[in-house]
Every structure is written in structure tokens, then in C-alpha cells.
Amino acid sequence: MNPLPARPLPRPTTWSAPFWEAAKQGRLSIQVCNSCQKPIMYPKQFCPGCLSDDLGWMTSQGHGEVYTFTVQERGAPTGFADCVPYVLAVIRLDEGVQLLSNIVGEGAINISCGDRVSVEFMTISGSDFALPVFRRDTAE
Amino acid sequence: MKAPSAVVGIGEVPTGRYPERSDLEAAVTACRAAILDAGLSPRDIDVVMPTGALASSHFNVDLVFSRLCEELGLLRSAKMNVQVMAGGASSSAMLTLASALVATGSARTVLVVHADSIGSLPPQRGIDLFATTGVSEEWEAPYGHNMNAVGAMVSQRYMYETGTTEEELASVCVALRSWAVLNPNAMFRNPLTVEEVLASKMVATPLRSKQCNMLADGASAFIVARPDDARTMTDTPVYVRGHGSLVTHYSMSQDVDLANLGFRDAARQAYEQAGLTPGDIDVAEIYDAYPVFPLISMDALGLCGDERAGTFIAAGNTLPGGPMPMTTNGGMLSQGHTGAGGGVAVLVEAFRQLMGKAGERQVPNVVNAVETASGGTWMDSHVTILSREAR
Numbered sequence: 001m002n003p004l005p006a007r008p009l010p011r012p013t014t015w016s017a018p019f020w021e022a023a024k025q026g027r028l029s030i031q032v033c034n035s036c037q038k039p040i041m042y043p044k045q046f047c048p049g050c051l052s053d054d055l056g057w058m059t060s061q062g063h064g065e066v067y068t069f070t071v072q073e074r075g076a077p078t079g080f081a082d083c084v085p086y087v088l089a090v091i092r093l094d095e096g097v098q099l100l101s102n103i104v105g106e107g108a109i110n111i112s113c114g115d116r117v118s119v120e121f122m123t124i125s126g127s128d129f130a131l132p133v134f135r136r137d138t139a140e
Numbered sequence: 141m142k143a144p145s146a147v148v149g150i151g152e153v154p155t156g157r158y159p160e161r162s163d164l165e166a167a168v169t170a171c172r173a174a175i176l177d178a179g180l181s182p183r184d185i186d187v188v189m190p191t192g193a194l195a196s197s198h199f200n201v202d203l204v205f206s207r208l209c210e211e212l213g214l215l216r217s218a219k220m221n222v223q224v225m226a227g228g229a230s231s232s233a234m235l236t237l238a239s240a241l242v243a244t245g246s247a248r249t250v251l252v253v254h255a256d257s258i259g260s261l262p263p264q265r266g267i268d269l270f271a272t273t274g275v276s277e278e279w280e281a282p283y284g285h286n287m288n289a290v291g292a293m294v295s296q297r298y299m300y301e302t303g304t305t306e307e308e309l310a311s312v313c314v315a316l317r318s319w320a321v322l323n324p325n326a327m328f329r330n331p332l333t334v335e336e337v338l339a340s341k342m343v344a345t346p347l348r349s350k351q352c353n354m355l356a357d358g359a360s361a362f363i364v365a366r367p368d369d370a371r372t373m374t375d376t377p378v379y380v381r382g383h384g385s386l387v388t389h390y391s392m393s394q395d396v397d398l399a400n401l402g403f404r405d406a407a408r409q410a411y412e413q414a415g416l417t418p419g420d421i422d423v424a425e426i427y428d429a430y431p432v433f434p435l436i437s438m439d440a441l442g443l444c445g446d447e448r449a450g451t452f453i454a455a456g457n458t459l460p461g462g463p464m465p466m467t468t469n470g471g472m473l474s475q476g477h478t479g480a481g482g483g484v485a486v487l488v489e490a491f492r493q494l495m496g497k498a499g500e501r502q503v504p505n506v507v508n509a510v511e512t513a514s515g516g517t518w519m520d521s522h523v524t525i526l527s528r529e530a531r
Contacts, residue, residue: 016278026262042279043390068398069372070292071345072284075352078264080284088289088344090393091453100280100393113300124282131282 007079009127018057023130028060030095030121041097042117056083062119064093071109085109091117091134105135143379143530144243146370147235147491148363149178155358155476155485156327159260163199166359167255168211174251174361175212183217184257185363186247187233192225193256194269202468208253219247219445226275228427230254231483232385234524238364239380240358248366254481259451266355278392280339288352290517291430292344294398298432299346301399302439306346308450310337313351313432313473315458320470322460322501327356327476339501353429356476360488367530376495381416381508382525384409392517402521403440403512410510414525418442421525422506424464425490427483427513428471437512440464441523465503468493483513487524494528 012020022029031040033047034054046053069089076084087103089111103111104122111117117134124131141143146337150373151173167190175182190203208214226233251284256515257268270287294465298304301416314334332350370377386402389395410470424443426434435449442466444452452458458466469489472482492498507529513522 007284008277010278010282012278019483022182041394042276068293068297070289070296070347072286072292073288073342073344074349075267075286075288075343076280076284077286078268083284086284087292088283088285090293090398098393099283100276100391102283113297129282 005078009129019043023121023132025050026121028062028132029057030060030097032056032058038096041099057124060093060095064091064117065093066111066113066115066117067114068113087102087111087124102133104133107136111136142285143367143381145239145364145380146367147369148365149174150362150488151177152325152360152488153358154325155356155478156237157259158357161255163193163255167208167253170359170361171212171251171253174363176450178363179209182213185251186219187241187250188221189250189252190223191234191254192223195257195261202420204390209463211396216221216456227480229515229520229522230480231487232267232513234381235524236338236383242268242364242366248369249257250364253361254484256479256481257357258479259356259518272371280391281437288318290392292347295346295432296435298399302448307334308454309431310334311454312434313337315453315472316467316474318459319468320474323469323475326470326474327354328474351431353472353477356478358476358481359388360481360484362488362491378491378494379527379530381527382414384520387520389519401436401518403437403478406523407440407523410523410525416508416525420508421510423485423493423509424466424505424510425509426467426487428467428473429477440512467500475485487511491528494526526528
């Protein structure tokens with residue numbers, strides 16, 4: 001039997017490499033414009049607010065809420081056939097930027113819009129990439 | 141405002157799985173039908189404007205490099221062959237650009253065409269192809285993102301904000317199918333019920349298999365001319381009265397209002413330019429691909445009275461014989477999704493209804509129609525208003 005096809009890995013650029021390096025160290029980084037202070041997601045070459053090339057980084061607190069989500073049960077793209085069901089979600093971080101991610105952990109498939117979530121990092125097997133993923137916060 | 145352009149001819153080949161029909165054959169057949177429908181000869185065409193094809197890169201390159209001019213007898217008469225590609229929004233984008241060409245005098249006639257055969261791709265290749273169209277390779281593909289998930293996540297947010305139910309979402313598919321039953325060019329022509337939709341297999345919550353479009357082979361074409369010339373070409377010119385559009389994102393995760401997209405802005409611009417209001421619209425030809433998008437579009441267009449689009453459509457208002465006929469070719473959910481051409485087929489259906497050529501599914505007394513389109517992961521929202529009246 002042939003091995004399952006591998007899932008696609010991120011291909012970092014010169015301007016996104018710091019994001020992936022931070023992820024390996026367990027930090028969720030958000031690019032910030034040093035000219036207009038705009039937080040930027042996804043990382044860019046120039047600030048989409050003012051086109052400045054003076055960009056830096058901040059570390060996200062790692063908390064946010066589920067803007068929307070889906071539980072993928074069938075029809076997954078190549079590399080994800082053995083992952084179903086898996087949860088895709090758009091996360092609104094408390095810092096005001098959004099990103100696509102997966103919801104993981106117990107109860108992931110019962111997630112709802114508006115649920116509070118926190119980041120953790122998942123290593124893609126066979127690679128040294130750490131993907132930021134999110135888990136639903138447990139009720140206080 | 142005086143209409144900048146008019147559409148004078150349309151052509152289409154049946155949509156479905158036609159592995160024995162080449163892309164070129166489909167394209168040339170649709171173009172020939174449009175030229176003959178307009179009462180023109182090939183050398184009357186100044187500009188050939190194909191949109192992008194996804195299944196065969198060789199055929200797409202042929203489209204870029206004037207293959208259609210050679211096949212249709214336009215050599216040494218056509219002024220320009222230019223590809224315009226905006227994914228699913230190509231319909232509205234091509235109409236807008238072709239209108240500008242005739243309005244500025246750069247061309248007297250523009251032949252707009254789409255042909256593709258993504259329905260004949262192996263199913264996993266189809267899934268993977270649409271996992272790259274507007275999906276970021278670096279930021280989204282590593283999570284297993286794909287087009288059905290895009291439709292699903294927009295549905296989820298729309299339902300959360302509006303209270304729309306799964307039954308209402310399913311009723312969109314049923315309404316579209318009831319039109320496709322009357323459409324000989326549609327891929328799916330057997331009637332469908334809400335129960336059947338809700339019993340189909342879950343793909344990506346809340347979307348089940350019958351709420352996900354089916355990839356298909358197809359081709360359609362239309363001809364844009366100057367309004368002054370249009371009357372001499374055809375008895376049934378369709379005038380382009382208004383257009384509005386807005387780009388909201390590249391990757392859907394960056395859109396801040398997925399329950400509305402950009403359709404409210406686009407609709408306001410289009411109505412204003414046309415000098416018309418929602419009450420003037422007789423038929424709505426709405427880009428679908430997934431049932432939530434007609435809901436978002438119909439809400440934004442103000443075509444559901446005081447109701448939410450979900451309750452309005454579930455009550456049967458958009459069915460054949462109903463007060464607000466919607467997507468009368470069956471849309472991509474029933475006619476079939478041909479790639480960039482899914483929207484072109486919806487636009488051609490708007491022309492067909494306004495020309496009175498829709499056969500069994502002709503809506504009586506159509507004067508004004510609205511058409512919508514969107515590309516990629518609903519990266520943009522287009523609204524176009526068309527009329528039998530020049531102003």
C-alpha cells in the first residue's frame with residue numbers, strides 16, 4: 001500500500017520567516033507597523049495601512065474568539081484524508097486581526113461562533129513546522 | 141445615465157459531463173451560436189474576450205493567443221484578442237470591460253466567451269484545484285482549507301447572525317432545482333426536496349453533498365455592441381444599465397463581514413447608476429455555487445420585502461410562477477459549475493430572459509433583471525442591472 005500523500009507545508013518568505021520561527025518556540029507573532037502601529041495579519045512586505053517598510057513584531061496573548069468554523073467530514077484536499085473529521089475556523093484574536101486555523105482537542109467538533117479559544121502549537125509530523133492551532137477555553 | 145452598451149446575441153452548449161466534447165469544440169459552438177443569434181457575420185466582431193479555463197493549461201493558452209480568432213474566421217479583421225479572468229466574477233468583469241470598450245469607441249462589438257471542462261477532471265483533482273483558488277498556500281492550505289469549507293464557513297456565520305435554518309438553506313437548492321427541471325442545458329433535471337437535501341451526506345458542516353455544487357463542462361458566449369448599433373442587429377437588445385462592485389478579500393479569513401460580503405455596497409452603486417429600485421426588478425439571476433450566497437445577495441438587493449432571504453425563499457417566492465423568480469437556469473447547484481463560466485451562464489440566462497428566449501422557463505413580461513457574481517473565495521461582490529429599456 002502506498003503511503004498517504006503528505007499534507008502541504010507552509011513555504012515561508014523572507015518577511016514571514018520570523019512568524020514561523022516564533023511558532024517553533026511556542027509564540028504566536030503578529031506583525032506591527034512601526035509607523036502607524038497597525039497590527040498586520042498575514043505578514044506582509046509593506047504595511048497595508050501606510051505602505052511603510054518599517055515593520056516589527058509583537059507576541060499575541062494567544063486568545064480570541066471563533067468568528068466562523070466548519071467541521072470537514074468529507075471531500076478533504078489531498079493530504080487530509082486521514083484527518084477527517086477536522087475543524088477549520090477563522091479566529092478573531094483579541095489584538096484585532098484574524099487568521100484561519102484548526103480547532104483541536106476534546107469537544108472541537110462542538111465549537112460554536114463566538115466561543116473563546118486559546119492558541120497552542122501542533123508540529124506537522126515529518127517536518128519541523130509548528131502550526132498555531134486553537135482549543136476551546138474551558139468554562140471558569 | 142444612458143446605457144453604455146447593449147447585448148445583442150447569446151450562445152451556450154449543454155452543461156454536464158461531456159468527456160468526448162473538446163474545450164475548443166464547446167467554445168467555438170457557443171461563439172458561433174452567439175454570432176448567429178445577433179444576426180452578425182464573424183468579421184463583424186472587433187474584439188474577442190475569452191475568460192480563463194482551468195482544466196487544460198494548453199487550451200487556456202490557446203484562448204490567450206487568438207486561437208478562437210483563427211477558428212472563427214476573424215484573422216486580419218479582429219482588432220484584439222484579450223483574456224479577462226476574475227474567476228467566478230469574470231461574467232460581470234467581462235461585461236463591464238466590454239461595455240467600456242464599446243462606449244469609448246475602441247470597439248463596435250465584443251465577443252465574450254467561456255469554455256472549460258473541469259467536470260471531466262478526476263474528483264480529487266477537482267477538490268484540489270478548488271483548494272488553491274483564493275486559498276493561501278502559506279497560511280491556509282496547511283490547515284486543510286478548501287472551497288467547500290469556504291461555503292460552509294460563510295454559511296455558518298450567516299446562520300449565526302441571521303437565525304437562518306438548515307431547512308431554509310436547503311430550500312435554496314430546491315428552488316434552483318425547480319428551475320433546472322425546465323432547463324435542457326442543465327446537468328441535474330430531476331426534482332429535489334428539502335428532505336432529500338437534508339438526508340444527503342455531510343461534507344463540511346452545515347453543508348451536505350446536495351448543497352455543494354458539482355463541477356461540470358460547459359461553454360457560453362455573448363456579444364456586446366453599442367446601443368445605437370444594437371437596434372439594427374436585433375429586435376431584442378439588452379441594455380447594461382448599472383454596475384457596482386467591491387473587493388473584500390483575497391483569503392476569506394481576512395474578511396470582516398462574511399455574512400454580507402460586499403453585496404450591499406455593490407447593490408447600492410448598481411441601483412443608483414441604473415436609476416432603478418428593487419421594486420423595478422422582475423427577475424434575479426444570482427451567482428450561487430453554495431446556497432448561502434443567494435441568501436446574502438437577495439438580502440443585499442432588497443428583493444425579499446421585509447423578510448429574511450431564507451424565509452422568503454423557503455416560502456416559494458422564487459419558484460417558477462412565483463413573484464421573484466431567481467436564478468432561472470438552476471445556477472451552479474443544478475445547471476453545474478463550469479469554473480469561471482458558472483457565472484457567465486447565469487449572466488447569459490439574464491440576457492435570455494430579457495430577450496424572451498427562455499422557452500419553458502420564460503418569465504412573463506421581464507423588463508429589468510439583476511445579475512450578481514463573485515470570484516475566488518467570494519473575494520468580490522458584483523451587481524449588474526440589465527434592462528430591455530435603454531433608460
